[in-house]
Amino acid sequence: HAQLARMTTFQLGGVAERLVQPSSIRELAETIALGRRRGWPTRILGHGSNLLLRDRVLPGLTIRLDRRGFGTLRAQGYEVTAGAGVSLSRLIGFCVGRGFHGLEGLVGIPAAVGGALRNNAGGRDVTIAERLSSVTLLNRDGDVVTLPRGELSFGYRSSSFAESVILEAVFRLERGVREEALQRCRDHFQRKRADQPLAERSAGCIFRNPPGDFAGRLVETAGLKGLRIGRAEISPLHGNFIVAHRGARSDDVLRLIDHVRERVANVHGVWLELEIEVW
Numbered sequence: 282h283a284q285l286a287r288m289t290t291f292q293l294g295g296v297a298e299r300l301v302q303p304s305s306i307r308e309l310a311e312t313i314a315l316g317r318r319r320g321w322p323t324r325i326l327g328h329g330s331n332l333l334l335r336d337r338v339l340p341g342l343t344i345r346l347d348r349r350g351f352g353t354l355r356a357q358g359y360e361v362t363a364g365a366g367v368s369l370s371r372l373i374g375f376c377v378g379r380g381f382h383g384l385e386g387l388v389g390i391p392a393a394v395g396g397a398l399r400n401n402a403g404g405r406d407v408t409i410a411e412r413l414s415s416v417t418l419l420n421r422d423g424d425v426v427t428l429p430r431g432e433l434s435f436g437y438r439s440s441s442f443a444e445s446v447i448l449e450a451v452f453r454l455e456r457g458v459r460e461e462a463l464q465r466c467r468d469h470f471q472r473k474r475a476d477q478p479l480a481e482r483s484a485g486c487i488f489r490n491p492p493g494d495f496a497g498r499l500v501e502t503a504g505l506k507g508l509r510i511g512r513a514e515i516s517p518l519h520g521n522f523i524v525a526h527r528g529a530r531s532d533d534v535l536r537l538i539d540h541v542r543e544r545v546a547n548v549h550g551v552w553l554e555l556e557i558e559v560w
């Protein structure tokens with residue numbers, strides 16, 4: 282039983298029944314095949330930045346892709362190849378250091394490349410899919426395939442990867458000036474830090490923005506900012522963040538989510554959909 286909480290940005294939740302951290306594609310494929318033969322529910326964990334784990338033993342197989350086995354990072358011309366386990370901050374640092382620009386808008390997102398692609402992570406100005414050139418996947422049949430951007434589809438915090446596992450991706454950047462790219466990163470980070478509780482334990486935005494509106498605005502105008510249940514709190518800074526204070530339980534966050542949904546539905550007539558995953 283491996284502790285999973287420290288593998289997520291919320292740092293909440295229980296243990297995994299089985300945790301495997303494969304160090305190669307082959308080991309990953311064999312692990313998935315074994316899980317299928319045994320009928321174990323299988324989940325792929327990246328950097329756990331958009332995830333709430335319940336206070337329980339997570340049944341089945343949890344496969345964590347990290348830098349060790351999936352940490353490729355290399356440039357060829359203005360194309361950068363990054364493994365699924367590479368953090369966005371490392372990828373951005375690598376690009377900016379070479380004066381390549383295009384990914385600066387993703388600064389401050391604590392995801393790994395694999396998870397960021399699966400959710401099409403981003404901000405208002407940019408999503409990760411916009412710079413994508415191709416993705417290499419392990420598909421359901423256990424084959425490694427590379428698909429160009431044109432064969433993939435992305436939406437608002439969604440993608441078409443379904444049951445495939447993202448192994449690595451190629452991003453097409455543009456030539457720029459290193460100092461300018463660095464300055465854009467600083468500006469993005471400062472703006473984000475002013476609006477979002479980046480230094481606290483959270484999973485980023487909890488709810489998807491409903492069409493034509495903003496979950497954070499709905500939560501704020503329902504008078505919920507700063508509300509606490511147990512040791513979980515709706516961030517006074519941003520209404521769409523729940524922060525976990527020392528001693529928080531996953532259940533505190535779940536109860537707060539239920540409370541917010543009911544209150545926002547009563548006040549605004551909108552049912553907020555989760556943006557994070559709950560395992």
Ligand code: EPU
Nearest residue numbers: 403404405476485486488489490495497498501518519520
């Ligand atoms: N707003 C409020 N009260 C709040 C928060 C926001 O009234 O407490 C208002 C703001 O004044 C603004 C609007 O809502 O008019 C939008 O707010 P913000 O610019 O903070 O953006 P967001 O829609 O809340 C989205 C993404 C973030 C991303 C930011 C910045 C979603 C659910 N969230 O937030 O992504 O960082 O844009 O680009 O789409 C995440 O995915 O985890 C995440 C944090």
